[in-house]
Every structure is written in structure tokens, then in C-alpha cells.
Amino acid sequence: MSAQPEDTDTDDVIVVRGLRNSFGEQVVHDGLDLEVRRGEIYGVVGGSGTGKSVLMRSIIGLQKPQAGDIHVLGEPTIDREETEMVDLSKRWGVLFQGGALFSTLTVAENVQVPLREFYKGLPPALLDEIAAYKVVMTGLPADAGPKYPSQLSGGMKKRAGLARALALDPEVLFLDEPTAGLDPIGAAAFDELIRSLQKTLGLTVFLITHDLDTLYAICDRVAVLADHKVIAVGTIDELLATDHPWIQEYFRGPRGRAASASVEHAAANEIAGTES
Amino acid sequence: MRAMTEPAAFTSERSGARDVVRFTGSLSLAQIGDLPDRLRDYEGEVDSIDLSRIERIDTVGAWLIHRFAAQHGAEIDGLDSDGRHLLEQVEAADQPVAIRPAPVGGIARVIGEVGDAVVVTGKTLVGLLGFFGAMMIAVWHIVIHPNRFRFNATVQRFEVVGVKALGIIGLMSILIGIVIAQQGAVQLRQFGAEVYTINLLGRLTLRELGVLMTAIMVAGRSGSAFAAQLGTMKLTEEIDAMRTIGVSPMEALVLPRVMAVVIMMPLLGFYSALVGIIGGGLLCWVSLGIPPVTFIQRLREVVPLTDLYVGLVKAPVFGAIIGMAGCYQGMLVEGDAEQVGQRTTSAVVQGIFLVIVLDAFFAVFFTWVGWI
Numbered sequence: 148m149s150a151q152p153e154d155t156d157t158d159d160v161i162v163v164r165g166l167r168n169s170f171g172e173q174v175v176h177d178g179l180d181l182e183v184r185r186g187e188i189y190g191v192v193g194g195s196g197t198g199k200s201v202l203m204r205s206i207i208g209l210q211k212p213q214a215g216d217i218h219v220l221g222e223p224t225i226d227r228e229e230t231e232m233v234d235l236s237k238r239w240g241v242l243f244q245g246g247a248l249f250s251t252l253t254v255a256e257n258v259q260v261p262l263r264e265f266y267k268g269l270p271p272a273l274l275d276e277i278a279a280y281k282v283v284m285t286g287l288p289a290d291a292g293p294k295y296p297s298q299l300s301g302g303m304k305k306r307a308g309l310a311r312a313l314a315l316d317p318e319v320l321f322l323d324e325p326t327a328g329l330d331p332i333g334a335a336a337f338d339e340l341i342r343s344l345q346k347t348l349g350l351t352v353f354l355i356t357h358d359l360d361t362l363y364a365i366c367d368r369v370a371v372l373a374d375h376k377v378i379a380v381g382t383i384d385e386l387l388a389t390d391h392p393w394i395q396e397y398f399r400g401p402r403g404r405a406a407s408a409s410v411e412h413a414a415a416n417e418i419a420g421t422e423s
Numbered sequence: 424m425r426a427m428t429e430p431a432a433f434t435s436e437r438s439g440a441r442d443v444v445r446f447t448g449s450l451s452l453a454q455i456g457d458l459p460d461r462l463r464d465y466e467g468e469v470d471s472i473d474l475s476r477i478e479r480i481d482t483v484g485a486w487l488i489h490r491f492a493a494q495h496g497a498e499i500d501g502l503d504s505d506g507r508h509l510l511e512q513v514e515a516a517d518q519p520v521a522i523r524p525a526p527v528g529g530i531a532r533v534i535g536e537v538g539d540a541v542v543v544t545g546k547t548l549v550g551l552l553g554f555f556g557a558m559m560i561a562v563w564h565i566v567i568h569p570n571r572f573r574f575n576a577t578v579q580r581f582e583v584v585g586v587k588a589l590g591i592i593g594l595m596s597i598l599i600g601i602v603i604a605q606q607g608a609v610q611l612r613q614f615g616a617e618v619y620t621i622n623l624l625g626r627l628t629l630r631e632l633g634v635l636m637t638a639i640m641v642a643g644r645s646g647s648a649f650a651a652q653l654g655t656m657k658l659t660e661e662i663d664a665m666r667t668i669g670v671s672p673m674e675a676l677v678l679p680r681v682m683a684v685v686i687m688m689p690l691l692g693f694y695s696a697l698v699g700i701i702g703g704g705l706l707c708w709v710s711l712g713i714p715p716v717t718f719i720q721r722l723r724e725v726v727p728l729t730d731l732y733v734g735l736v737k738a739p740v741f742g743a744i745i746g747m748a749g750c751y752q753g754m755l756v757e758g759d760a761e762q763v764g765q766r767t768t769s770a771v772v773q774g775i776f777l778v779i780v781l782d783a784f785f786a787v788f789f790t791w792v793g794w795i
Contacts, residue, residue: 253522253524270463273459279518280520283517284516289519290521293522293523293524296759297759313482347508
């Protein structure tokens with residue numbers, strides 16, 4: 148027994164092969180391949196307009212690509228009927244950029260929506276309890292439960308969105324720019340939260356971000372999107388060893404250096420702390 | 424794949440005075456079954472909970488175990504480090520959280536809602552007056568600096584508010600004309616006074632119905648659109664952006680819209696009355712046998728020109744009310760998308776209501792002036 152999800156037929160949770168997306172003349176992806184392994188935090192970076200969000204929307208079946216093959220948890224997500232996607236959507240959680248909370252429901256009721264939809268037999272008392280501990284688990288104060296989304300700050304909306312994404316204890320978590328718009332302290336806390344939830348729940352996380360600190364702090368592997376495909380995948384050290392100009396500029400630029408320095412600084416502190 | 428896992432279950436065995444409860448299967452949301460109910464109804468002293476034989480545990484399973492253990496004061500054994508970590512996180516998250524705002528019950532709620540409604544109505548009236556004042560200031564600024572007037576924006580609204588409404592208002596008016604003439608003829612026939620149908624039709628459409636029905640249609644078409652447009656712009660912070668750039672939303676958004684309705688309303692009202700009379704005239708021709716030439720002659724004899732003036736004087740005032748109610752409600756939107764819907768509804772309801780109230784005042788006023 149463990150906190151790991153059950154089926155272990157394959158180690159790749161998300162497999163994308165030969166993906167092609169285009170809007171009119173503009174080609175976003177062409178021949179894009181990627182694999183996300185079970186239990187890892189997979190970061191996706193790329194310049195503006197390289198189609199990071201389109202990639203995520205394609206994987207979760209919101210966007211129909213022109214060509215290619217996408218499997219999530221061993222099941223195809225392209226050209227599926229909505230009824231066929233239901234079983235799959237029980238096994239993943241999605242956090243959209245703005246939180247995408249239902250504005251007519253309170254935070255706790257938002258968390259209950261997937262539970263009510265898929266597990267109609269749950270006793271109402273348990274439903275309330277589940278919503279309550281999920282809200283607290285994602286770092287929201289207890290009094291945020293009965294609040295409406297319009298009464299929340301941007302960071303709290305993201306946490307509430309995360310609580311809803313985690314409502315069904317999914318195996319895969321999709322995060323679109325989870326730390327965008329948060330202050331550095333809030334962003335660091337959010338990174339920490341994702342890391343700890345990923346560890347305890349054994350989640351696989353697919354994460355789109357611009358935040359170099361997030362990349363350094365929590366991502367196991369990072370994929371770089373450019374020229375319509377994934378040009379490199381690996382740990383940040385492996386990426387730094389490549390000589391692609393965009394990757395070098397991204398990670399070696401002033402912001403990249405600062406993020407890397409802060410991680411080294413933290414590591415040094417940790418070592419010093421354990422020695423003393 | 425999930426079917427391979429066993430549903431969650433437990434057995435209990437007695438050791439000494441207290442029980443040991445052993446769980447098996449997958450303690451996860453998908454496999455939970457009736458476990459919550461069975462755990463709640465469990466009677467007996469529990470000494471320890473053995474989890475060494477479970478296949479999997481997720482937060483829901485951990486929550487149930489945590490609650491069961493807390494309820495019976497039992498110890499939890501047999502979890503590996505991941506599972507223990509999960510349980511600790513869930514335990515740490517055990518805080519009372521309200522799901523919805525506390526309901527206020529009974530009389531207090533009724534009194535509260537009535538009070539709120541009174542306050543809201545009062546605030547709306549005062550606010551509308553304030554909005555009117557702000558608009559007059561904007562008009563004054565434009566009178567001083569005429570080059571700041573948004574000519575293009577205003578003319579573009581002419582098309583949306585006026586030209587594009589011609590079809591629906593025409594159709595509505597012709598039908599109303601036919602109905603009035605038909606109903607009038609049926610009643611007047613009893614006195615042998617069918618010919619007075621023309622008086623009824625001409626005076627009613629020109630004085631009242633043409634403008635009133637047009638106002639209702641414009642409130643539904645354009646007043647609602649104004650509220651929704653401005654409300655959405657408020658939500659996306661476009662209006663704040665305008666202010667920071669130094670563009671007055673009053674001059675750039677509100678005035679062109681209100682001006683467009685004020686100018687279009689008399690034209691649409693006149694058009695509506697005309698089409699209504701044509702519709703009624705057609706009915707008179709077909710069912711009463713009054714030829715168009717006779718109809719027009721009779722119309723000129725019995726309908727005084729003041730009837731047209733009455734209609735045309737009211738129209739721009741109604742237009743101003745509708746435009747202002749729409750823009751005012753739009754500017755009040757704050758917070759979420761639901762408000763846009765509520766404010767749009769209020770804009771239409773307020774617009775139509777105020778138009779009808781004003782119409783009553785106008786009726787009294789014109790009688791007093793002698794335009795009867």
C-alpha cells in the first residue's frame with residue numbers, strides 16, 4: 148500500500164505524438180512530441196505565443212488539433228465524445244489561469260461541484276467535511292469557505308481553484324501559470340504547496356509557467372517549447388548544457404541567474420543548518 | 424484498470440475489552456462505497472486501527488480514518504511514510520469551515536430584505552439624479568470645447584440604436600395598428616360608429632402608443648445593450664484604463680449613447696406611429712371597406728396636429744431616461760459576471776417603469792396646457 152495511484156501499466160502518464168495545431172495561416176505546433184512520467188512535476192516553458200496554453204488545452208481535450216495523437220493515463224483524448232471523457236476527467240484536475248471559479252457558488256461549494264457530479268451517493272455531511280479540509284489544505288483560511296469568488300484576492304482565487312482541481316484526488320494535475328499574478332511570497336508558498344501535495348498524493352503535475360523560481364524550486368523536468376515543437380527536455384542542469392540560444396538566454400539571463408542563485412543560496416543554508 | 428482494486432472494507436476483532444479494526448481494499452474516493460455510513464454507525468470501543476493491509480489511501484480515505492480515530496480515541500497503525508504524511512496533512516487541515524454564509528431566519532430576514540430593498544431604491548434614485556448631474560457637466564464641457572465631442576461614436580450609435588431597429592419596430596407597429604383598428608371597429612360597430620375607428624387609431628398611435636411602444640422596444644434592445652457593454656468594460660477594467668489615460672468615460676461612452684437614443688427616439692416614434700396608422704388603414708380598407716383616400720381625408724379632419732407634437736415632445740425625454748438608466752446600471756457593475764446580468768435586467772425594468780410614470784405626468788401636463 149502507498150499513496151501512489153493504482154494502475155502502473157506504463158510509466159508515461161501523458162504521451163503526445165506528432166501534434167499539429169494551427170489557426171488559419173499561423174502554425175502553433177507542428178510535429179510536437181512529449182512524454183510526462185508518472186509522479187513527476189513537468190514544467191513547460193516557452194516565449195509568448197509558442198502555444199503553451201494551446202498545448203494544455205489540446206491535452207485535456209478542449210482544443211481539437213489538426214493532427215497527432217494524445218494519450219492521458221493510457222486513453223486517447225482527441226475526438227472523444229463528452230460522455231467518454233467523463234471517466235478520464237474524474238482522474239485529472241485542471242487549474243486555469245484565473246482560477247475559473249463558478250461565480251454564483253461559494254468557495255466550499257465550488258470544491259463540492261465535482262464531488263456532487265460524480266459521487267452522488269456521498270452523505271451530505273461528508274461532502275461538507277471534504278470541502279472543508281480541502282479548503283484548509285490548499286492554504287486558505289477557514290473563513291474563506293463561505294465567501295464568493297468576487298470577495299477573494301487573486302492569490303486566494305488560485306488556491307480555491309486548486310482546491311477544486313484536487314477535489315476528486317486526481318492522478319494528474321494540470322496547472323496553467325499557477326504563480327502568475329502572485330506576489331513573490333505568495334508564489335513561493337504556492338510552489339511549496341504544490342510540491343508537498345504532489346509528494347503526499349503521488350500526483351503527476353503538468354505545469355505551464357513563466358516563473359523561473361517555480362522552475363528551479365519544484366520542477367523535476369522542464370520542456371522548452373520553440374519552433375512549433377519541444378526542442379529540449381530535461382532537468383535545468385541538462386538544459387543549461389545545451390547550446391540552443393533561446394534556452395541559454397532564458398536561463399542565463401539576469402532573471403535566470405537570480406533564480407538559480409537563490410536556489411543555490413537556499414541549498415547552502417540548508418547544508419549549513421544541518422552541519423551546525 | 425480501477426476495477427482491479429478492491430472496494431474499501433473493514434473487519435473488527437475483539438482483543439481484551441476493546442476492538443481492533445482492520446481495513447482492507449482501496450481507501451479512495453472511487454472505492455469508498457457505504458464505508459462512511461458504516462463507520463459512523465460503528466458501535467464499540469476501538470483500541471487501534473490497522474491499515475497494513477490496505478492497497479491505497481487518498482485524502483478522502485485519510486479523512487475518514489482520521490475522523491473515525493478521533494471519534495473513538497483509537498491509535499492508527501500500519502501506515503508507511505507516504506501514508507503517514509498524508510494523514511498528517513489531513514489532520515492539520517481539520518478545522519471548522521462554513522460551506523455557505525450563515526442564513527438569517529424568519530422575521531429578521533423579511534425585515535432585512537424589505538429594508539435593503541428600500542435603501543437600494545433610494546440609492547438608485549439619488550444615484551440616477553447624480554448621474555444626470557454628471558452627464559450635464561459633461562455636456563457643459565462639450566459645449567465649451569465642442570471639438571471634444573465624439574462625433575463618430577455618436578453616429579455609429581445612430582445606426583445601432585436607430586437604423587437597425589427599424590425592422591422590428593415597423594413589424595411591431597403594423598401589428599399594433601391592425602389590432603387597434605380591428606378591436607375598435609368591433610366595439611364601435613355596436614353603435615354604428617365604425618367610422619370613428621379612424622379617430623381612435625390616429626389619435627392613439629400619434630399621442631401615445633407609437634412613442635410608448637417604441638420606448639419599450641428601445642429599452643429592451645438598446646438600454647440592455649448599454650448596461651451589458653459598460654458593465655463588461657467595467658469588469659475588464661477598460662473604464663479604469665480610460666480614466667488613467669485621461670479619457671472621460673462620461674464623454675467617450677455615456678454621452679454618445681444617451682445622445683444617440685435622445686435623437687433616435689423621436690424619429691423612431693414618428694416612424695412607429697406612421698407604420699401603425701398604415702397598418703390600421705389597411706385593416707379599415709379590407710374589413711370596413713374604407714378606401715385609402717377617404718381614410719387619409721378623414722384622418723386629416725379628426726387628428727389635430729398637436730397630437731403629433733405631444734408624441735414628439737415625449738420621445739426625446741423617454742430616450743434620455745432609457746439611455747441614462749442603461750448607462751448608469753452598466754457603470755454600477757462591480758465584481759463578477761452575474762452582476763452584469765442583474766444590472767442589465769434592472770436597466771430595462773427601470774427604463775420602462777420610469778417611461779410609463781413620466782408618460783402619466785405628460786398626460787396630465789398636456790391636458791393642462793390644453794392639447795387635448
